[in-house]
Amino acid sequence: MSEAHAQDGPRLRDLSEEDLLDRIFPYFVQREDVLVPPGDDAAVLRAASGSVVATTDTMVLGHDWRDEWSTPAEVGSKLVTQNVADIAAMGARPTGLLVTLAAHGDLPARWAEEFSQGVASQAERYDVSVVGGDLSGAPDGVVMVSITALGDLEGRDPVLRSGARVGDVLAVHGSLGWSGAGWWLYAQGETDPGSPRPYPTGAEPPPGWHEQSARSVLMWFHRTPVTAVSSGVVASLAGATAMMDVSDGLVRDAGRIARASRVRIDLDRTNLERDFVDPPLTDVLPLDVAWSQVLTGGEEHSLLATFPADSPLLRDQSDPDGRWWVVGRVVEADDARPRVTLDGEAIQGQGWDHFAG
Amino acid sequence: MSEAHAQDGPRLRDLSEEDLLDRIFPYFVQREDVLVPPGDDAAVLRAASGSVVATTDTMVLGHDWRDEWSTPAEVGSKLVTQNVADIAAMGARPTGLLVTLAAHGDLPARWAEEFSQGVASQAERYDVSVVGGDLSGAPDGVVMVSITALGDLEGRDPVLRSGARVGDVLAVHGSLGWSGAGWWLYAQGETDPGSPRPYPTGAEPPPGWHEQSARSVLMWFHRTPVTAVSSGVVASLAGATAMMDVSDGLVRDAGRIARASRVRIDLDRTNLERDFVDPPLTDVLPLDVAWSQVLTGGEEHSLLATFPADSPLLRDQSDPDGRWWVVGRVVEADDARPRVTLDGEAIQGQGWDHFAG
Numbered sequence: 032m033s034e035a036h037a038q039d040g041p042r043l044r045d046l047s048e049e050d051l052l053d054r055i056f057p058y059f060v061q062r063e064d065v066l067v068p069p070g071d072d073a074a075v076l077r078a079a080s081g082s083v084v085a086t087t088d089t090m091v092l093g094h095d096w097r098d099e100w101s102t103p104a105e106v107g108s109k110l111v112t113q114n115v116a117d118i119a120a121m122g123a124r125p126t127g128l129l130v131t132l133a134a135h136g137d138l139p140a141r142w143a144e145e146f147s148q149g150v151a152s153q154a155e156r157y158d159v160s161v162v163g164g165d166l167s168g169a170p171d172g173v174v175m176v177s178i179t180a181l182g183d184l185e186g187r188d189p190v191l192r193s194g195a196r197v198g199d200v201l202a203v204h205g206s207l208g209w210s211g212a213g214w215w216l217y218a219q220g221e222t223d224p225g226s227p228r229p230y231p232t233g234a235e236p237p238p239g240w241h242e243q244s245a246r247s248v249l250m251w252f253h254r255t256p257v258t259a260v261s262s263g264v265v266a267s268l269a270g271a272t273a274m275m276d277v278s279d280g281l282v283r284d285a286g287r288i289a290r291a292s293r294v295r296i297d298l299d300r301t302n303l304e305r306d307f308v309d310p311p312l313t314d315v316l317p318l319d320v321a322w323s324q325v326l327t328g329g330e331e332h333s334l335l336a337t338f339p340a341d342s343p344l345l346r347d348q349s350d351p352d353g354r355w356w357v358v359g360r361v362v363e364a365d366d367a368r369p370r371v372t373l374d375g376e377a378i379q380g381q382g383w384d385h386f387a388g
Numbered sequence: 389m390s391e392a393h394a395q396d397g398p399r400l401r402d403l404s405e406e407d408l409l410d411r412i413f414p415y416f417v418q419r420e421d422v423l424v425p426p427g428d429d430a431a432v433l434r435a436a437s438g439s440v441v442a443t444t445d446t447m448v449l450g451h452d453w454r455d456e457w458s459t460p461a462e463v464g465s466k467l468v469t470q471n472v473a474d475i476a477a478m479g480a481r482p483t484g485l486l487v488t489l490a491a492h493g494d495l496p497a498r499w500a501e502e503f504s505q506g507v508a509s510q511a512e513r514y515d516v517s518v519v520g521g522d523l524s525g526a527p528d529g530v531v532m533v534s535i536t537a538l539g540d541l542e543g544r545d546p547v548l549r550s551g552a553r554v555g556d557v558l559a560v561h562g563s564l565g566w567s568g569a570g571w572w573l574y575a576q577g578e579t580d581p582g583s584p585r586p587y588p589t590g591a592e593p594p595p596g597w598h599e600q601s602a603r604s605v606l607m608w609f610h611r612t613p614v615t616a617v618s619s620g621v622v623a624s625l626a627g628a629t630a631m632m633d634v635s636d637g638l639v640r641d642a643g644r645i646a647r648a649s650r651v652r653i654d655l656d657r658t659n660l661e662r663d664f665v666d667p668p669l670t671d672v673l674p675l676d677v678a679w680s681q682v683l684t685g686g687e688e689h690s691l692l693a694t695f696p697a698d699s700p701l702l703r704d705q706s707d708p709d710g711r712w713w714v715v716g717r718v719v720e721a722d723d724a725r726p727r728v729t730l731d732g733e734a735i736q737g738q739g740w741d742h743f744a745g
Contacts, residue, residue: 067478072477075478077439081434082433085432085519086431087488087522094526163442170530173526173532175448179536
C-alpha cells in the first residue's frame with residue numbers, strides 16, 4: 032500500500048455498508064439510459080434496440096496491479112477502460128457499469144473512495160453510468176475489483192470475431208505496445224519520472240527531455256490505458272467485418288479473429304515498423320523489446336478490426352477520434368503456417384495468459 | 389480445501405485460459421434469449437421490452453463460504469440463487485448470467501469444473517443462460533466468485549422498494565431463518581448428518597428421525613438456498629407495491645422497504661410464530677434462536693413484498709409455486725419508533741453487515 036494510503040482514517044471494517052455507499056454514490060452520475068438507478072435490488076437500463084451487450088472483467092491486487100505503482104483512481108480508471116473496450120469492440124455504445132469491490136476490512140475507506148473517483152471520471156469520459164455493484168469482505172490483504180459493462184447496439188449488427196474475409200485488411204485504432212512497454216520499464220525497477228516540464232515553443236528541449244517524457248507516457252499508459260469507444264461505432268458503420276480490442280497482444284488477438292474467421296492474418300512488417308515501432312517506444316526501449324511489445328504487449332485496449340480493402344474509412348480517415356492504421360491483410364488459411372504471420376513467416380512469442388503469467 | 393479437492397489432477401496454473409474454458413463451456417446451455425453466445429468480446433442478449441434489469445453479487449472463500457462445509461457445486465448454486473433473487477425481486481425474468489472466477493493457480497481445475505456444474509444446474513432451474521464471464525488469477529489461497537445477472541421485465545413496470553403504501557400488508561414467499569439456522573448449527577461445530585433414510589408410509593419414524601432430518605435440511609439450505617423466480621413475476625402481476633428478496637434478514641430488509649417508502653412496517657408476532665417459528669427450525673434450535681433467525685437470519689432469498697390488503701393473490705393463494713404468508717402491515721411512519729416494529733414494539737438486533745460481520 033502506498034504511503035498516501037497508510038495515513039489515518041476509517042477502514043472498511045469501521046463503516047457499515049450503507050455508510051460506505053453514502054461516500055461512494057455521489058461520484059456516480061446517472062445518465063439518461065438509466066431507468067432505475069442504483070439503490071434497489073437491481074438497476075434498470077434502457078435497451079432501446081431490443082438487445083443488450085454484456086461483458087465482465089476483473090483486477091486483483093498483486094496480480095493485475097501493484098499499489099506501489101498505481102493509485103486507486105488509476106486502478107478504477109483502467110478497469111473501466113478494459114470493460115468498455117469490449118463493448119466498443121462489438122460496435123456497441125456502453126450504457127451501464129456494475130462495479131464490485133471485494134476487500135479486507137483493513138483497507139482504508141479512502142482507497143474505496145479514490146477507486147470510485149477513478150471509475151467515475153473514466154465513466155464520464157466514455158459517457159456511461161454506474162448503475163450498480165457489490166461490496167464484499169475478503170481475507171487479509173485481498174483487494175479485488177470487477178466490472179460488468181452493458182451496451183446498446185442501437186440497431187446495428189454486432190461486429191463479431193468471425194466475420195473477417197480473405198482480401199480484407201487488418202487495421203488498428205490507437206497505439207500498440209505502450210502498456211506492455213510501461214510494464215517492462217516497471218519490471219526493470221524504474222519509477223515514473225512524472226511528466227517533464229514543457230519547454231518554450233521553438234526552443235530546443237533540454238537534454239534527456241524526450242526520453243524522460245517517453246518513459247512517463249509509457250508508464251502512465253500502463254497504469255491507465257484509454258480506448259476510443261466511439262471509434263468502434265464508426266468502424267461498425269463503415270463496414271468492419273470483424274473487431275476486437277487488443278487485450279492480450281496483437282498477435283494473440285489477431286489469432287483469435289483468424290481462428291474464428293477460419294483465415295490467416297499476415298501482418299505487414301514495413302507498416303508496423305513505420306507506424307508503431309517508433310517514439311515514444313523507441314526513445315527508451317531497445318529495438319528488440321519495442322518490436323516484442325508491439326507484437327505481443329497486452330492491456331492496450333486499442334481497437335483491432337478487419338475491413339474490406341476498399342473501405343472509405345481507411346481511404347478518407349474520416350474517424351473524428353483518430354486514424355486507423357493498416358497493419359496486415361487477411362489471406363487464405365494454410366495448414367502449413369500459423370494463424371498469424373509476419374510477412375508470411377511464423378512469429379516467436381504469443382501473449383499474456385492469466386494463470387501462468 | 390476439502391479432501392475431495394486435494395486429490396491429484398491439473399491445477400489452474402497447469403492449464404491455459406482456453407483449456408480451462410474448454411472444460412467449462414460445455415456445461416452452459418444457451419437459451420433463446422441469447423443472440424451472441426459466449427466466446428466473443430461480449431455477449432448479446434435479447435431485451436425485447438426495451439430495457440434490461442441488472443444486478444451483481446460476489447462470494448469470497450473464507451468469508452462467504454468454507455470449503456469444509458460447501459462443495460464447489462453448492463457455492464456455484466448459491467451464487468446463482470443470490471443473483472436471480474434480486475432480478476425476481478424487481479418482478480423481472482432472469483435472462484443471462486456473467487460468471488467470474490478469480491483464483492490462485494494452485495486451485496484444482498476440478499474445483500472450477502464442479503463450481504461451473506453447480507452454476508449450470510441452478511441456471512437450468514431458473515431457466516437462465518450463462519452468457520459470459522471472466523477468469524482471473526489471484527494471490528495464494530484466494531478464491532472469489534462473482535455473478536452479474538440480467539433480466540427482462542417483459543413490459544411490466546419494475547417493483548421497487550419505494551412503493552409500499554399505508555394499509556398494505558407485508559407477505560413472504562418461501563422460508564425465513566433456515567439459512568441462518570444452518571449457519572448457526574455449523575457455528576456450533578455440528579456437521580451435516582446427511583439426509584436420513586425415508587421410512588415406510590404409515591410407520592412411525594425411528595427415534596431422532598425428525599431432528600436429524602431438520603438438521604440436514606437447515607444445513608443444506610444454508611449451503612444452497614433456493615428462490616422462486618416465477619413468484620416475483622406472479623407478485624408483480626398481482627399488484628405488489630414493493631418487493632425485495634430476504635438477503636440480510638427480515639427486519640433489515642423490511643426496514644429498507646420502509647425507509648424507501650417512508651412508512652413503518654409492523655410485523656405480526658402471531659403470524660410469524662404460527663407460520664415461521666416452526667419445524668424444522670424448532671426441531672433443533674432453542675426457541676430464542678429460532679425467533680432470532682426468523683427475524684434476522686440472512687441469505688434466505690425468499691421474496692418479501694407488500695400488497696394491497698385486498699389482493700386476490702393473498703386471498704386465493706393462486707401462485708403455482710407456493711403461497712404468500714402475511715407477516716405484517718404497512719402503517720404510518722412515526723418519529724418515536726423505528727422503521728420496523730413487532731406488534732408495535734422495537735426489535736433487538738439487526739442483520740448482517742459485510743465488513744463488520
